[in-house]
Amino acid sequence: MSFLLDTNIISNHFRRPSGLAHRFFQYSGRLYTASVALAEVFVWAHNRPDQAPLLAGIDELLFQEVRVLDFDRNCADEFGKIRIQMRRNGIEVPSVDLMIASVALIYDLTLVTHNVRDFKKIPGLRLDDWLTA
Numbered sequence: 001m002s003f004l005l006d007t008n009i010i011s012n013h014f015r016r017p018s019g020l021a022h023r024f025f026q027y028s029g030r031l032y033t034a035s036v037a038l039a040e041v042f043v044w045a046h047n048r049p050d051q052a053p054l055l056a057g058i059d060e061l062l063f064q065e066v067r068v069l070d071f072d073r074n075c076a077d078e079f080g081k082i083r084i085q086m087r088r089n090g091i092e093v094p095s096v097d098l099m100i101a102s103v104a105l106i107y108d109l110t111l112v113t114h115n116v117r118d119f120k121k122i123p124g125l126r127l128d129d130w131l132t133a
Contacts, residue, residue, distance in 0.1 A: 002030035003128065004104040005066060006113035007040040012131060014057055023130050024065055031066045034075075034103040036096055038068055069103050078102040082122060091121050101125050 010033060013020045024031065033041075038058075045054040062068060079102040086093060093101075097115070101122045104111040110126040113119055119127055 002032065002107075002109050003027055003112045004069070004100070004107070004109040005031060005033045005037065006100060006111060006115060006119075007037045007044075008114045009112050009130060010037065010041050010061070010066075011044055012114070013061070014054060020130060028065065032069050032107070032109060033066050034100045035068055035070045036099045036103070038062075040096065069107055071099055071103055074106050075099070075102045078106050085123065086121065093118050093121055098122065 009020070013024070041058060045051055045058060048054055079099055082102065082105075083098060086098075097118050101111060101119060103109075104126075105122075105124060110128050111119060112128050112130050114129055114131045116127055116129050119125060
C-alpha cells in the first residue's frame with residue numbers, strides 16, 4: 001500500500017519530526033504528496049519569519065522521502081465528477097481538499113490526513129490518520 005500525504009501531515013512532520021519518523025521509515029518509497037498539498041505547505045513556509053530552514057527541509061523531504069504527484073488532467077476530470085456527484089447529494093467539501101482527494105483516487109493511494117471530517121465524505125477514498133493512530 002502507498003500513501004498520499006495531506007498538508008497537515010507534512011507540516012506536522014516538520015513541527016515534530018520524531019513523531020512521524022517511524023511511519024516515514026516504515027513506508028519509505030511509498031510516500032507521495034499532491035502538488036496542491038505542496039502548494040499549501042509552501043504558503044505555510046513563506047509565512048514564517050525565518051523561511052530558509054523550512055524551505056530547505058521541504059527540498060530535502062522531496063529529494064529523499066516523498067514524491068510529488070501533479071494535479072493533472074485526469075485528476076481534474078475526477079474532481080469534476082466527484083464535485084457534481086457530491087453536490088447532487090447536498091454535500092460540499094472545500095475545493096483544495098477535493099483536489100487532493102482526486103489525486104489519491106486517480107493514483108489509488110490511501111490519503112493520510114488528520115482532517116478526516118471533511119475527507120470522509122468523499123466516496124471511495126481510503127483514509128488513514130497517523131496523528132491519532
